[in-house]
Amino acid sequence: MAKVAIVGSGFIGRAWAISFARAGHDVRMWDQSRAATGGARDYISGVLDDLASNDLLRGQTVDAVLDRITVVAELEEALAEAVHIQENTPENLDVKREVFSLIDALAGPQAVIASSTSALLPSKFTDHLEGRHRCLVVHPINPPYLIPAAEVVPAPWTSTETVERTSAFLVDAGHAPLVMQRELDGFIMNRLQGALLEEAFRLVADGYASVEDVDIGIRDGLALRWSFMGPFETIDLNAPGGVRDYVERYQTIYSNIFPQMLRRVDWAGEVMTTVEADRRKRLPKASLGDRQVWRDRRLMALAAHKKKSDREFGK
Amino acid sequence: MAKVAIVGSGFIGRAWAISFARAGHDVRMWDQSRAATGGARDYISGVLDDLASNDLLRGQTVDAVLDRITVVAELEEALAEAVHIQENTPENLDVKREVFSLIDALAGPQAVIASSTSALLPSKFTDHLEGRHRCLVVHPINPPYLIPAAEVVPAPWTSTETVERTSAFLVDAGHAPLVMQRELDGFIMNRLQGALLEEAFRLVADGYASVEDVDIGIRDGLALRWSFMGPFETIDLNAPGGVRDYVERYQTIYSNIFPQMLRRVDWAGEVMTTVEADRRKRLPKASLGDRQVWRDRRLMALAAHKKKSDREFGK
Numbered sequence: 001m002a003k004v005a006i007v008g009s010g011f012i013g014r015a016w017a018i019s020f021a022r023a024g025h026d027v028r029m030w031d032q033s034r035a036a037t038g039g040a041r042d043y044i045s046g047v048l049d050d051l052a053s054n055d056l057l058r059g060q061t062v063d064a065v066l067d068r069i070t071v072v073a074e075l076e077e078a079l080a081e082a083v084h085i086q087e088n089t090p091e092n093l094d095v096k097r098e099v100f101s102l103i104d105a106l107a108g109p110q111a112v113i114a115s116s117t118s119a120l121l122p123s124k125f126t127d128h129l130e131g132r133h134r135c136l137v138v139h140p141i142n143p144p145y146l147i148p149a150a151e152v153v154p155a156p157w158t159s160t161e162t163v164e165r166t167s168a169f170l171v172d173a174g175h176a177p178l179v180m181q182r183e184l185d186g187f188i189m190n191r192l193q194g195a196l197l198e199e200a201f202r203l204v205a206d207g208y209a210s211v212e213d214v215d216i217g218i219r220d221g222l223a224l225r226w227s228f229m230g231p232f233e234t235i236d237l238n239a240p241g242g243v244r245d246y247v248e249r250y251q252t253i254y255s256n257i258f259p260q261m262l263r264r265v266d267w268a269g270e271v272m273t274t275v276e277a278d279r280r281k282r283l284p285k286a287s288l289g290d291r292q293v294w295r296d297r298r299l300m301a302l303a304a305h306k307k308k309s310d311r312e313f314g315k
Numbered sequence: 316m317a318k319v320a321i322v323g324s325g326f327i328g329r330a331w332a333i334s335f336a337r338a339g340h341d342v343r344m345w346d347q348s349r350a351a352t353g354g355a356r357d358y359i360s361g362v363l364d365d366l367a368s369n370d371l372l373r374g375q376t377v378d379a380v381l382d383r384i385t386v387v388a389e390l391e392e393a394l395a396e397a398v399h400i401q402e403n404t405p406e407n408l409d410v411k412r413e414v415f416s417l418i419d420a421l422a423g424p425q426a427v428i429a430s431s432t433s434a435l436l437p438s439k440f441t442d443h444l445e446g447r448h449r450c451l452v453v454h455p456i457n458p459p460y461l462i463p464a465a466e467v468v469p470a471p472w473t474s475t476e477t478v479e480r481t482s483a484f485l486v487d488a489g490h491a492p493l494v495m496q497r498e499l500d501g502f503i504m505n506r507l508q509g510a511l512l513e514e515a516f517r518l519v520a521d522g523y524a525s526v527e528d529v530d531i532g533i534r535d536g537l538a539l540r541w542s543f544m545g546p547f548e549t550i551d552l553n554a555p556g557g558v559r560d561y562v563e564r565y566q567t568i569y570s571n572i573f574p575q576m577l578r579r580v581d582w583a584g585e586v587m588t589t590v591e592a593d594r595r596k597r598l599p600k601a602s603l604g605d606r607q608v609w610r611d612r613r614l615m616a617l618a619a620h621k622k623k624s625d626r627e628f629g630k
Contacts, residue, residue: 118568119568141536141537146539147535147536147539147540148535148536149531149532149535149536149537151532176531176535176536177531178524178528178529178531178532178536179528180523180524180528181522181523181524182522182523184523185568185571185572185575186568186569186571186572188518188523188524188528188529188532189532189536189537190568190569190572191514191518191572192511192514192515192518192529192532192533192537193537193546194514194568194569194572194573195510195511195513195514195576196507196510196511196546197546197550197569198510198569198573198576199506199507199509199510200507200546200547203503203506203507207496207497208495208496208497208499208503209493209495209496209503211547212547213493213494213495213503214493214503214507214545214546214547215544215545215546215547215548216464216491216492216493216545217464217466217493217503217504217507217545218507218541218542218545218546219541219542219543219544219545219548220462220463220464220491221456221462221463221464221491221493221504222456222464222504222507222508222541223538223541223542223545224461224462224542224614224617224618225462225610225614226533226534226537226538226541226542227534227538227539227541227542227617228534228613228617229530229534229610229613230529230530230531230532230533230534230538231508231511231512231515231529231530231533232515232526232527232529232530232590232593232594233530233534233594233598235512236594236598236603237603237606237607237610240603241600241603242591242594242595242600242603243587243590243591243594244583244587244590244591247582247583247587248583251581251582251583253433253434253500253501253505253509254501254505254509254512254513254582255579256500256501257500257501257505257506257509258509258513258579260500261510261513261576262577264570264573266566267562267566267569268559268562268563268566272558272559272562275547275558275559276557276558276559278547279547279548279551279557279558280557283548283551285556285557288551288552288555288557291552292552294628294629295540295544295552297628298543298544298624298628299539299540301620301624301627301628302539302542302543302620302624303539305616305617305620309613309616309617312616313609313612313613313616314609
């Protein structure tokens with residue numbers, strides 16, 4: 001299989017390494033800090049054990065996947081012959097510009113160079129590069145070995161071939177790429193999340209709903225169908241004649257609400273006292289770490305469930 | 316157990332009947348149209364079979380639950396001794412006002428009278444009633460026997476006791492009530508859904524994303540965590556110091572996007588051509604019915620999965 005380079009071995013880099021090695025690729029991971037890569041393989045080995053016990057390794061053994069991940073000491077060694085390079089350094093524009101200069105200078109012409117950034121537009125850190133046509137953003141939701149969606153975001157100069165190759169590469173690795181036509185702040189997922197959160201904070205700030213009410217409405221309500229259909233298919237199936245029929249019947253409800261969405265509430269302002277008090281009452285700060293472990297286990301069980309349901313009922 | 320009356324035996328009325336009978340209540344269902352109630356028990360029996368095979372009947376047999384549902388010929392008979400009355404007539408203000416007048420006049424003083432309306436504020440159809448203090452909205456997401464969330468919406472004159480009794484009644488029946496402090500257009504869930512859809516339609520209208528990209532971003536991305544945590548708990552666990560830390564780190568991303576959310580796209584306008592073409596390419600109109608059956612099976616499998624995960628890992 002292809003050679004893949006992971007630059008930066010924090011949580012996101014490690015998670016990508018797992019996903020790409022599971023797909024059969026030969027993964028080389030490099031970090032400027034030796035300390036960072038030190039525990040990487042042990043950490044990865046633990047995750048692979050969990051994935052194996054949820055039947056999420058494509059029928060492979062832990063060792064088979066782990067054997068495909070090598071931590072290397074030199075960046076050149078990681079990049080040699082790589083066809084896909086996934087960069088995961090800190091979300092700092094100067095750092096990204098420098099790292100991309102380095103990678104573009106060292107990588108062979110066959111390589112696509114992708115950044116995991118969630119916040120920076122690709123045009124901001126690739127404009128100066130000779131190989132800027134092969135650069136783009138591939139933004140995951142963490143952890144990508146459990147959450148298939150990944151945003152593919154081209155800069156204005158990213159070639160169509162680069163976008164297409166990257167998209168195919170991701171699909172082959174079991175991902176579900178969202179291929180943007182052009183870059184935009186927040187990409188797609190953070191914009192959708194942001195729109196929903198703006199209304200959630202407004203409802204709490206205005207005293208209509210509690211933090212827990214909002215979470216109930218999503219986790220015990222809307223997100224059940226969304227988790228296997230998405231919002232457009234959901235409304236397409238919610239009227240006898242499909243999505244156009246739905247909009248003809250119900251748009252008035254939404255357009256009447258819209259004028260109340262033009263006001264932004266500062267999330268860090270007064271409402272944060274309410275939000276934080278509610279969250280800390282349910283989950284003390286000292287328990288955040290345990291709850292993250294719980295989240296990852298539930299996410300893994302859900303991924304296994306979806307895989308089973310896809311087989312049983314179809315996607 | 317308590318006696319429950321279902322007024323109106325369409326899909327929502329039948330679904331409530333299933334949920335309340337499963338909880339052990341003696342359910343009496345009435346509809347002004349005899350034709351509507353005709354097939355109701357056969358339909359319910361089929362749903363109960365599916366629920367039983369997914370272990371979603373609280374360990375009871377289909378017959379045990381079905382035996383608790385009686386279709387009655389007279390409204391008085393349905394309401395007699397009922398402690399909870401769930402109204403499910405058409406979303407028409409005049410109809411609701413008339414039906415509520417009738418129910419309030421006939422129901423004993425022990426009864427709470429709840430409407431399933433998704434669009435009408437309770438103050439609009441209960442202001443004229445002697446028993447308006449015992450009237451409110453209990454709005455489900457269909458079908459309530461699979462989706463626990465239900466919005467409890469008081470009118471300004473609804474008594475605290477009515478709200479509290481209704482909330483406890485719902486919890487006892489396995490529901491997850493969102494208890495609004497006061498009424499508001501769209502309640503909570505349609506407002507959250509609306510906010511997300513507004514951004515989804517904007518992204519498609521502006522050519523940044525396809526309909527399918529949006530659905531991927533939710534069903535293979537954001538909604539996975541949302542489906543067992545909700546959006547507030549999700550961000551609470553996405554920064555080392557919890558929700559305040561998250562907002563301090565990332566609010567700028569969202570506040571920068573917000574000005575682009577002040578423009579509304581008419582969902583039925585030009586964008587609908589794109590949305591409908593994309594949906595109909597993936598799912599021809601003739602297949603909408605089959606796909607709804609698929610949706611209900613997936614939803615049932617997901618409900619069973621969540622129940623199992625709640626037991627195994629905790630809620």
